Amino acid sequence: MMAPFPSIADAARLIAAKQLSPVELTRACLERISKLDATLHSFLLVTEDRAMADAKAAENRMMSGALKGKLDGIPIGHKDIYNTAGIRTTGHSRLLEHNVPTEDSVVVRKWAEAGTVMMGKLATHEFAIGGPSFDLPWPPARNPWNPDHFTSGSSSGTGAAVAAGLVLGGTGSDTGGSIRGPAALCGLAGIKPTYGLCSRRGVLPLSQTLDHTGPLAWTVQDCALLLQAMAGHDPLDPASADRPVADFSAELDTGVKGLRIGVIRHFHEVDNPVSPATKRGIEDAIGLFRDQGAEIRDVTVAPMMDYNAPGWVILTAEAYAIHEPWLKERFNDYGELMRDRLAFGALMGASDYVQSLRRRRVLCLQMREAMAGVDILITASAPSEAPKITEVPKWAMFERPNFTMPFNLTGLPALSVCTGYGEGGLPVSMQIVGKPFAEATVFRAGHAYEQATPWRSQRPAMSNALAA
Template identity: 60%
Template sequence: MSGLPMSLAEAGRLIAARKVSPVELADIALEKAERRNPDLHAFIRLTPEVARAQAQAAEARQMQGGLLGPLDGIPIGHKDIYETAGIPTTGHSRILEHHVPARDAATVRAWGGGGAVMVGKTATHEFAWGGPSFDLPWPPARNPWDTTRFTGGSSTGSAAALAAGIVLGATGSDTGGSIRGPAGLCGLAGIKPTFGLCSRVGILPLAYSLDTAGPLAWTTEDCALLLQTMAGHDREDPSSADRPAPDLLIGLSGGVKGLRIGVIRHFHERDIVASAAVRTGVDHLADVLRAEGATVRDVTLPPLMDFNAVGWVILMSEALAVHEPWLRARFNEYGEFLRERLALASLVSATDYIQAQRRRRELTAAVTAAMADCDLLLTAAQVGEAPVIETVGKFASLEAPGLTIPFNLTGQPAMTVCTGFGEGGLPVGAQIIGRPFEDALVLRAGHAFERATSWRAKRAE
């Protein structure tokens, strides 16, 4: 085998049928990581010894007929804000350059318990906010479709490693769009689950009331397999929902016939005007789901700028609360981008934060009302194709409204799927949004779209 299978699900089937060895997959992934990482900077740190040991254990289970599940023997990467016992977890920051955790994050334990093979720790923005920065101990990740381009933030290395076919699954985190944005710019599937569905224990925080853990992968089916393994109540996490973990796989192929879908067209056509390819991609997603049996109509929400103003006041305030002690003692050790974003956050008052939380409840109520007769919502995932990385400014996220942060505020499940390619052959994506804890329905719609289209056959390799 010259390269990894296209999808995690396909690799899992091959492993189960003993047509491919987990050790062979690990060797392919590590060889490709060594070869591509000097250009992509997808990984802060490769873990070949760990990967080979885990792959050998998976192969032994394979030979004994005792595989642990669909992740057993699958090469994956962990965003370097997910703590890994005995392996540095840096947050891509000089502040934690030598931080070695004593135990794994909950998701690292869950995926490891399912037999996943860790190829390495993937690049991020500094503490999942400060990037793309060029003054940190490690350079920012680059987009495999065009290495002069941005991967989105902040699950940057995870997205790059997946788009390049180095791994078949990766962890991400999403506070304002940091799973869905990179998925859009890198042509992937990525889901921000319902807030509280997945434990955040052992993940370096950014904003406590917005942070959400989730997976990125090549397909929606792969995301479902990964999310199934990481979802569930964790009593160590105060934000964890105390409810049974959902079965995300049983209805995955159920299609969308009879579903009612609303398109938030004003978000990407008027509130901010997305590129032609992005707008065409949203229409394409809507048309395919309509052809598959869904009813599709436009819906109106409050202006996108309202969601962004509220979201950024909350994110900045909570990020400052996390970092203020280090910021006072080690200000100049932060990279310029995060240092100045946190300094700006210090100008936000307690009154601003309280008013933003009040308005957050109003915006959430407006979305809930709009979904009274809609099962799902659609809108763009990004404004345009991936920009040249050096052109992304330190306050870029504040200069124009983003399309993803509304659903961090509401806590709803939202995922990005690839809807085609635009200028320069760069991918574009759209979001599918569901009601809280209806993650399975979001995944079902994404899977229906991918089965009806051919976009998953083209890879940046």
């Protein structure tokens, strides 16, 4: 019997045992989309015909004993900055409202080859930075835990759709926190992999030296399965790392005993003090890890603002360079948040950009030194529970340093994990950070935490009501 909200790992086991039909699983997701997404706005486009064709093909493979692997027959969605051949890809922008690519992005192709069922294209912030916006052709996605509240961004639709059980996993991108932010506010697992681990070819760019592709899912284990099918060298992506891909699930069940865990307390206690529930979740996680045999120590690095300042200069300058022709010709076709945030790029000089790159190098070296004696780092993913969607400041990224940018700037793998529920029943989270290409160790710690806590048994009330 299928649970109302199977994880990818659980669904894969049932499909492999011929106890779950990919067609019935897909139909159940489509039904949930039809009943919930008028409130959530997580999808920009539902590809029902494609989904049913994918599901029927997976079911045929299941019946003939020819499944492609653990993702065969699993319903997923793609953030609408991932090119999909013959299927509209808009970047959630009026400028690409009718854009239909002729080729899949590399990640879309890889997931299709793994047998996933594509349910459609998911909402984002305009070109992955301009949101939540109410002046675009489509409304912003809303948080399933309370639709009056923010999902974070820019992988907003993926966060909402996975949390509500409309899909079992989905793609995101992360330039300054756009995977880990929605994972945090929507109560999911989401990983920004090591820079260069996954191809970005065929994904609308924002900042070439900060952009990462990665997955969001309900559990850490599911993220490991999705990332396995994403990772790999792409010789046509200049930033792609030419190295073998590790088995990201290999260490999942080994626990944290013997791990050396560094806690960057000053990030979430001094640099940007977090909400009581967020702090309690982190402290409880540290205590759990200590009880399970991990070695805990405090780690000090540069203040968060030292990372955020060069990070946002680099991001804004590179994004402006990409959008400059359109900004000059079609300025008012952008949403207000997008055009105002990018207009700063026109005011930056070459020295601002170069000095930020130089500072980035220093910070990378400092972070490497700080991690020399530990296996992973822990801090917050977000400062608090989700704010109301109508109360998100236009300049939020400049007002207070965020917890995610340090690991875009340094390129380290960083995972957001739900650590419970705070004010209003909204999720809170922590961030687990690893050394370059040590995703397996990051997943090991995250999975150990999830297995020892009850948070994965709780879904949004609107989803539970539908499942009842």
